[in-house]
Amino acid sequence: MRRALYRAVKKNVARSGGALRGEVWTFTLKQHGFATNYSRVIRSCTLAPVAFGKEGTPLNLPSPTEVLSVASKLPSIPMGWSLLCAERDLRDGPILRQVLGERLAAFRTAAGRVGVLDSRCAHFGADLAKGKVVGESLVCPYHSWSYRPDGSCERLPADQSAACDVRQISYPAEVRQGLVYYFHGPNALYPLPFFDGEDPDNFVSSKPLDILLECPWYMVGANSFDFQHLYSVHERRLLGTPMAESHTPWSRRARTRSAVGTSNWYDRLVHRFLGPEADMTATDWSGSLIFVRVRFKSATTYGMVSLRPLGSNKTLVQVVAQLPRRRILLLDSARVQLRRAFIRMFLQPDVERLDGLRAGPMHLIQADNEFLAYLKWLTRAANGLPSLE
Numbered sequence: 001m002r003r004a005l006y007r008a009v010k011k012n013v014a015r016s017g018g019a020l021r022g023e024v025w026t027f028t029l030k031q032h033g034f035a036t037n038y039s040r041v042i043r044s045c046t047l048a049p050v051a052f053g054k055e056g057t058p059l060n061l062p063s064p065t066e067v068l069s070v071a072s073k074l075p076s077i078p079m080g081w082s083l084l085c086a087e088r089d090l091r092d093g094p095i096l097r098q099v100l101g102e103r104l105a106a107f108r109t110a111a112g113r114v115g116v117l118d119s120r121c122a123h124f125g126a127d128l129a130k131g132k133v134v135g136e137s138l139v140c141p142y143h144s145w146s147y148r149p150d151g152s153c154e155r156l157p158a159d160q161s162a163a164c165d166v167r168q169i170s171y172p173a174e175v176r177q178g179l180v181y182y183f184h185g186p187n188a189l190y191p192l193p194f195f196d197g198e199d200p201d202n203f204v205s206s207k208p209l210d211i212l213l214e215c216p217w218y219m220v221g222a223n224s225f226d227f228q229h230l231y232s233v234h235e236r237r238l239l240g241t242p243m244a245e246s247h248t249p250w251s252r253r254a255r256t257r258s259a260v261g262t263s264n265w266y267d268r269l270v271h272r273f274l275g276p277e278a279d280m281t282a283t284d285w286s287g288s289l290i291f292v293r294v295r296f297k298s299a300t301t302y303g304m305v306s307l308r309p310l311g312s313n314k315t316l317v318q319v320v321a322q323l324p325r326r327r328i329l330l331l332d333s334a335r336v337q338l339r340r341a342f343i344r345m346f347l348q349p350d351v352e353r354l355d356g357l358r359a360g361p362m363h364l365i366q367a368d369n370e371f372l373a374y375l376k377w378l379t380r381a382a383n384g385l386p387s388l389e
Contacts, residue, residue, distance in 0.1 A: 062364045062372040070375045074218055076100055076309060078382035079185045080250070080286025081192050083208060083306035083318050084116065087178050094138055096129035099184070100309045104171070105129040106180060107149075109136040115149025116182045118169035122153075128168075149173070177205040179320070181306075184288070189384060190250050193285050195293055195302060195322075203302070204332045206321040206340040211347075213317055215357040217309040218378060220317055221290060223350060224282035225254050225374040228367050233349045235261030236278060244370055249386030252377050253283045266345050274299050284374075287382045303343045313358065319343060 077100050085106055089095050094107035096119055105119035105128040115138060119129045126142035133139070137146040137154045146154040151170030172188040174181050177200065181192055194200045213220065223229065225244055230236040236258035243255045257279045261267045270278075275297025283291045290305040302322040310316055321340035326332050377387055 061366055062368050064364055067364070067368075067372055067375065070372065070379055071216075071218065073379045073383075074287075074375075075382055076312070077102070077184050078217070078287040078307070078309075078378075079183075079189070079384040080288035080382065081181050081183050081188070082288040082308055083320070084173070084180045084182045086208070087114070087175050087180055090114065090180070093132060094129045096127070098310070100311065103127075103129070104182070105131075105138065106173070106182075107133050107138045109133060109149065111136060113149050114173045114175055114180055115147075116171040116173045116180075117147060117149075117151055121145060122166050122168050176200055177203065177322075179205060179208070181289075185384060190248075190285075193251070193283075193289065193291065195291050196283070198302075202325050203322045204325050204336050205304075206336045208306075209319040209340060209344055211317040211319065211351055212310075213315045213351065213355050214313055215315060215354050216313055217307050217315040218287055218375070218382075219354060219357055220305070220307055220315060221284045221287045221378070222371055222374050223354060224284060224290060224292070225252075225370050227254075227256060227370065229350075229353075230256060230258055233353060234346070235263050235267060237261070239277065242370075244373065246377055246387040247283070250381055251283050251285045252374065252381070252387070253281060255279075255281045266342075270296070270342075285381075287378050301339060301343070319347065 084097055084104070085095060087108070090106060090108040094105050097104045097106060103119040105117050106114065107117075108114050110133070113136065117128055117138065119127050121128055121140045121142065123140065123143055123145050126140050128138055128140055128147070131139045131141045134146065137148050139146050144157045145164075145166070147168045148154055149170065151168040153164035153166040153168070156164050169186075171185070172183040174192045176192060183189075183192075227238065227242040230238060236256075239257045239259055243253075245253055247253045257277065260271045260274075260276055260278055262271050277297065279295040281293050285291075288307050290307075292303045292305065294301045294303075304320045304322060306318040306320070308316040308318070319340075321336050321343050323332065323336045323339055326335075380387060
């Protein structure tokens with residue numbers, strides 16, 4: 001029976017012009033007289049459902065069930081570095097930032113150290129973001145307990161003779177180019193990353209561009225590994241085979257070379273002034289921070305994407321344009337803001353398509369295998385486990 005079903009499936013797919021239809025198994029079973037309980041009949045056959053290309057070659061299709069199973073293992077908040085605020089936001093005292101259901105208090109000490117703490121005081125749960133900075137500590141607004149940037153307690157005013165062994169939940173933080181980043185975890189598993197081979201001190205950053213999307217956080221990073229959308233969304237025709245690899249234990253990199261389209265004014269400008277081909281590398285760190293570098297014939301663009309989950313289907317995406325520093329400060333500022341505007345125009349079609357996206361029942365094709373590979377990598381990296389590749 002298995003061989004008969006195999007031949008029948010192949011014959012039906014061939015008749016459909018090579019289309020990969022999810023109904024092929026059911027249709028074939030009906031032809032063979034199985035009117036009900038198709039799933040039990042399929043399970044009784046050791047032969048798995050197979051789809052065929054136009055030449056009759058079996059295709060290795062990702063399973064929707066496996067994709068959803070892998071996605072269910074992802075954390076609510078990835079364990080990695082992400083953008084929290086601008087350093088100037090801390091000039092007037094501590095501020096509050098929310099990441100999903102967590103409330104974080106960020107502050108800067110008199111000596112310039114930046115701290116990120118759980119905003120609920122370990123004593124009575126008062127909001128530390130409503131407190132004040134005194135010297136090198138953040139003081140709770142309720143009972144004046146003082147916390148250092150590492151979360152250790154400096155003093156208990158009500159009982160100064162008691163040993164202050166309380167430790168507030170804290171997160172590693174770092175300032176770069178006027179922006180404050182924090183690592184979502186008790187200890188940073190790796191240094192704050194940057195573009196491969198580049199020194200962040202030689203770059204300037206734009207003001208973050210905030211984009212609120214109604215979609216799961218992991219779908220934003222997966223977009224960089226969805227090579228199919230380059231043409232359908234951006235009219236970038238692939239030149240050669242895309243590459244995807246885990247080049248460090250905590251990051252995954254995608255590289256494509258594509259021809260720039262000319263169907264809209266933005267692409268025509270890029271084609272004319274930057275070049276007809278784009279060599280793009282996107283490096284994803286733990287699903288929370290993505291560095292994108294695009295090399296054209298006459299210029300190279302740099303952009304960073306930071307993700308902050310606000311809900312199961314709500315994500316704050318912050319985009320920062322970055323450029324190599326030059327001697328004239330005002331010229332640097334104008335150049336990086338212009339580049340930010342161009343990045344925004346390029347990303348707008350992605351924003352329109354990602355907004356409202358949900359991971360649900362899917363009809364997958366062979367090209368979606370890279371999406372599944374990305375999710376499998378992400379289940380480790382976002383949970384604080386190094387890649388096995």
